Amino acid sequence: xxxxxxxxxxxxxxxxxxxxxxxxxxxxxxxxxxxxxxxxxxxxxxxxxxxxxxxxxxxxxxxxxxxxxxxxxxxxxxxxxxxxxxxxxxxxxxxxxxxxxxxxxxxxxx
Amino acid sequence: xxxxxxxxxxxxxxxxxxxxxxxxxxxxxxxxxxxxxxxxxxxxxxxxxxxxxxxxxxxxxxxxxxxxxxxxxxxxxxxxxxxxxxxxxxxxxxxxxxxxxxxxxxxxxxx
Numbered sequence: 001x002x003x004x005x006x007x008x009x010x011x012x013x014x015x016x017x018x019x020x021x022x023x024x025x026x027x028x029x030x031x032x033x034x035x036x037x038x039x040x041x042x043x044x045x046x047x048x049x050x051x052x053x054x055x056x057x058x059x060x061x062x063x064x065x066x067x068x069x070x071x072x073x074x075x076x077x078x079x080x081x082x083x084x085x086x087x088x089x090x091x092x093x094x095x096x097x098x099x100x101x102x103x104x105x106x107x108x109x110x
Numbered sequence: 111x112x113x114x115x116x117x118x119x120x121x122x123x124x125x126x127x128x129x130x131x132x133x134x135x136x137x138x139x140x141x142x143x144x145x146x147x148x149x150x151x152x153x154x155x156x157x158x159x160x161x162x163x164x165x166x167x168x169x170x171x172x173x174x175x176x177x178x179x180x181x182x183x184x185x186x187x188x189x190x191x192x193x194x195x196x197x198x199x200x201x202x203x204x205x206x207x208x209x210x211x212x213x214x215x216x217x218x219x220x221x
Contacts, residue, residue, distance in 0.1 A: 032207040043200055043212040044153075051207065088153070094207045095141060095160055097168060102152035 003027060006089050006101035015110050019076040023089030023101055026070065030091040033065055035074045038086045038103070047087070048074060079108045113137075116201050116213035123220050129188040131216055133201030139211075141204050142184035144168075144176065146197040147215075153200065159184055191220045 004025050013019040021035070032051055036044035048063040050056045050072070056063045062075040072091075076083055089101040117132035135142065141160050145153040145168075155168030157176040165176050173195060177185045184203075188195055196219050204210035 032209075034209055043215045045212070046209045049209050090210075092207070097155055097158050097166070098143060098202070098204065098210050099155070100145075100153040102150070 002101070003099045004089055004091055004101040006087075006104045008104070010105040010107060012107045012109055013079050015079060015081060015108050017079055019079045019083065019106055019108070021074040021076075021087050021089075021104050021106070023072045023074075024070055025072070025089075025091045025099075027091065027093070027099075028067075028070065029093050031094055032092050033063070033072045034090040034098075035061075035063060035072075036088040036090060036100075037083075038088060040086075044088055076106075081108045081110055084108045114201055114203055114211050114213040116199075116216050118216050119214060121216055121218045123188075123191050123218065125191060125193060125220055127188075127191045127220075129191050129218070129220075131186040131188075131199055131201075131218070133184045133186070133203075133213055134182055135184075135203040135211070136182065137203060137205070137211065138181065139203035139205045140181075141206075141210075142178065143202045143204075143210065144174075144184065144186045145200045145202065146170070146195075147200060148197050156186065193220050196220045 007022045038044045050063040086103040092098040143158040144156045159178040201213040202210040
């Protein structure tokens, strides 16, 4: 079993719709959870961080964490063509390694 | 503005060469990481360091070594470059439980 698994892509969503990205992790001791966006040929950039159960909203982005189910998700509302990228889920314990999923490629269709 | 800087954006080296990839961060972060990224395989951790002169092997340390003599600098060394080490190399740093910041990446080609 992979340490961090993401829903297999690619994922295509019409412009203006909601994009839903999912991630599960195996280490119950994980304490920090992140979503990164990566454009082709570029390095990852942080979209959202979440540390406790529940929802966290930032603009069009909402991260959801359920530690009991070992599940993290990212919702993107009113999807824009500029949201087309690969989204990476990452988890870590304090001061330990940061582990990534393989990523989900998202394409927003105009 | 926080910054992680990698020494080269593109690099071409010959098989058997010793290769140094340098990374510097200006955020006083304790933790620094080296990843490689290959299509279909995602980001794989090579080594990380949680303090000066301290290092931990990641998932794929074979063929690599690292050096951290100063808090702000973390170097990745390919002892004898091989063609299967052609990849995108990414350096990152963080503090404790907070988010990691990435450098711009080094695309290394070994010929």
